[in-house]
Amino acid sequence: AQSVTQPDIHITVxxxxxxxxxxxxxxxxTPYLFWYVQSPGQGLQLLLKYFSGDTLVQGIKGxxxxxxxxxxxxxxxxxxxxxxxxxxxxxxxxxxxxxxxxTFGGGTRVLVKP
Amino acid sequence: xxxxxxxxxxxxxxxxQDVALRCDPISGHVSLYWYRQALGQGPEFLTYFNYEAQQDxxxxxxxxxxxxxxxxxxxxxxxxxxxxxxxxxxxxxSRHSLQGPTExxxxxxxxxxxx
Numbered sequence: 001a002q003s004v005t006q007p008d009i010h011i012t013v014x015x016x017x018x019x020x021x022x023x024x025x026x027x028x029x030t031p032y033l034f035w036y037v038q039s040p041g042q043g044l045q046l047l048l049k050y051f052s053g054d055t056l057v058q059g060i061k062g063x064x065x066x067x068x069x070x071x072x073x074x075x076x077x078x079x080x081x082x083x084x085x086x087x088x089x090x091x092x093x094x095x096x097x098x099x100x101x102x103t104f105g106g107g108t109r110v111l112v113k114p
Numbered sequence: 115x116x117x118x119x120x121x122x123x124x125x126x127x128x129x130x131q132d133v134a135l136r137c138d139p140i141s142g143h144v145s146l147y148w149y150r151q152a153l154g155q156g157p158e159f160l161t162y163f164n165y166e167a168q169q170d171x172x173x174x175x176x177x178x179x180x181x182x183x184x185x186x187x188x189x190x191x192x193x194x195x196x197x198x199x200x201x202x203x204x205x206x207x208s209r210h211s212l213q214g215p216t217e218x219x220x221x222x223x224x225x226x227x228x229x
Binding site (some may be wrong): 028032036042043044049099100105 | 118125147149154155156157158159162166169170173205206207215216217218219220221222223
């Protein structure tokens with residue numbers, strides 16, 4: 001069974017500093033990869049996705065992620081964090097053969113210090 | 115509609131009661147998914163439909179949980195004889211196409227509290 005691990009439960013970062021959130025997955029082949037953000041009281045919003053091709057993908061709100069097949073990782077980065085980036089971030093994987101149902105990691109909560 | 119709509123947004127029910135949670139997907143979206151998210155955890159898959167056909171219900175925790183999508187649009191997730199452990203956020207998502215990789219769009223969820 002596929003699984004997704006987000007090793008960091010909480011991360012605190014100063015406004016303007018860079019941010020990197022880690023995501024590792026366990027699956028025999030390359031799945032589809034996603035990062036979602038959940039702000040308080042809000043639904044899940046897609047930040048970016050990787051299906052194939054260029055392993056560095058750009059998303060909304062200035063986020064990017066890099067797929068590394070050798071490490072089974074899909075880490076999310078932002079060069080300069082804004083206070084509005086405080087939220088919970090979820091990495092997820094899906095397989096077309098499994099109906100594209102998503103398997104999520106446990107999430108990383110990001111706190112932004114002024 | 116413009117987005118995935120779930121109702122009610124909040125539901126408080128007494129233990130033993132039945133509840134029905136509704137999901138109205140984005141118009142024209144073929145696939146519809148239900149997830150459950152406990153506090154402090156990521157969402158977990160429950161079941162999904164392509165059109166009106168339930169394709170996979172492997173994530174439903176027990177036979178008190180059921181879902182339907184009779185006309186291939188709106189879906190209802192029903193929990194019978196609710197228990198306190200059923201308290202969670204229930205999320206619905208829809209996808210446009212069966213073909214190729216496409217993203218899922220999520221509704222704002224229904225927060226269920228069983229007291």
